[in-house]
Amino acid sequence: MISFAYYCLIFTILFIKIPIFKAQSSLPTQQLSFSSRFLDSVLQDYAFRPFSRRRPRTGVVYDGNVPSNLTGATVSALRLRTGSLRKRGFHGYKEFDIPKGILENPYVERVILVYHNLGNLSSLYYPLPGYLFLSPVVGLLAYNAMDLTAKGLPELDLRASENPILVTFKTLGILPNGVSPKCVFFDLFGGVAFDHVMNGSVCSSVTQGHFGIVVEEITPPPVAPPPRVTEDPIAGGRGGGGNGGRKKGWWVGGSVAGGVLLAAVVGVLVMWVRWYRGTKRIGRMKDAAEGGVPLTVAAVGRAKVPMALGTRTKPILETEYVS
Template sequence: MFSFPSFSTILILFLTKIPSFPSQPTPFSSRLLDSTLQDHAFQSFPHHRSKTGTIYTGNVPVNLTGITISALRLRSGSLRKRGYNGYKEFNIPKGIVENPYVKRVILVYHNLGNWSQVYYPLPGFLYLTPVVGLLGYNADNMTAKGLPELDLRAPEDPIVIKFETLKVLGNGYSPVCVFFDLFGGVVFDHVLNGSVCSCVTQGHVGIVVESSPAPVPAPAPEHVPEYPIAGGDGGGGRGGRNRGWWVGGSVAGGVLLAALVVVLVLWVRWCRGTKRIEKMTVAADHGVPLAVAAVGRAEVPVAMSTRTKPILENNVPLAVCTYNVYICGRSRDKSEMMSSENNSSFALKSILEKDKLNNTNFLEWHRNLRIVLKMAKRLYVLETPIPTALENNTVVAKKAFDKHKEDAMEVACLM
């Protein structure tokens, strides 16, 4: 059995608060390090009126002392048109494309310092520079934690990384650039101008040299990252290929749709023309057949020249009017006709001279004749027949009879 003093001691040990220390990320969890640095980099922005295009330096946890971080917020359109030069070691060219598209992007800078070999170990190589990184995030939520990275690409000019100092090298050593992507891949490249590296996407970069004759280890196989990248199923290359297939399929579908529309329009026009021809054929079959005459070796339809003779409103045939004109011409000599023409009261007779009567314009000619006669006050000649005998043998009646007869003669000559 426990005595009271021993029981009290055990109880005090359980109730005493044991101080806790922040856990340190494992050396192989570079993706967890990226998430932790993103959280602290976002905290570097002021709560009010943070400026676009200004570099803000952040603070790292105590257990990561030696690592420096910075944050830079830019508009996506400005980054694409102008780029950004002088962001620490990075010179960002114009034409940067992010996937998915966001209005504003935050570029988080890492300088791992003496932690480079811990989080990005390379057996058989020695780091001549610290590992530096550049990652892009969506800037819509400035207080978010654990955000997935955007897929940043430089399709035109590469991103240039200029290191200021390198460790002293012995003779026979050739430095090379090493690039770590977000999926565990490692790529080696030549060093430009002694201390310049380049890349076309976001990630971490450093300069290394072989420390022993051991062969360069093969790049690690691609694996699923601990924290998925925004923009879909893996790297930006597959996303770009998927986007290319989508664009190609859209163009092909548009061309096919346009071709179908053209074929449909041509088919509709052909159907309308066929129906119109069928209607004309039916109308020709049900119409009055024409006589056929031989012209040389061919037989052509011939229309009859017979037509209905026009009748004036006072029931006087056109032949009578023509006869009166003939009589008028015979009863007057040339001088008399010229005098009558010059002194005629038919002021609008030029209308009849312009459109003379033929086999097709009787209605229009008759309308013009009535206008001329109405203007000359002779329209009653057409509407009232000449009396055959005087009703009463008065002087007034005889004058009216003579005037009607004379006006009728002038109208007949005018016609």
């Protein structure tokens, strides 16, 4: 028999696990909340929901509700026969005027045109650095209307074969002075294209996607730096002189080295002159000694020594000067 403690244990486990599962299931939505393609899939689901609660009528616009984390965005859906869309088009679907001659690929009998208006979430899902949005980003995507409860449907390739699709924005932000507005187009593959604005608030396109009107951000001109004062380089320092200081330092160092080398050369030259003069003087003394009167050599014992000759000048006594 199962005890009461066992039931309490099972109840505790279930009570703890259920919130964890809910938190894990909401995690992918938070991680992908800023993906424009994931947003398209979510809005397709919410745009289709009004069709499942009533008998849908062809050619009637149904507004859908969006989840709380997408507050500020709106979504709508319009179901049409492809033949009627091709022959007549559809004018006045929110900001869009769809001309006749629209072709879809692959071919389907009925098509649902889903409308997006991202409102204040425009720059969050479609960031455009360097530009400011004057209008919300609006979108028009086509889906197969065979299954009105389907989720995650792929978009049809919707194209205009005669006249372009016109997007008329009803309200625009304040236009800064000196700038011109531009139409911006976001395709389903991450591409961005710009075009001129017609009649102040109208954009055109031959295919589906998301549209808006933007202006370039005005950045203040760069402040000119103050004029630089030329300064002599600080002795022993590495800054303050720039390239001129380094060149001047090299010039001073080269001058000092050249002076030292010149002094060494002069010193060597002076020593060589002194040595040359001394050698010449010694040579002259030797020549004079060799050219004088030779001394008589006499034998003294076993050695021979020079001996002076007799006095050649007769000495004169002092008494002889007296007459």
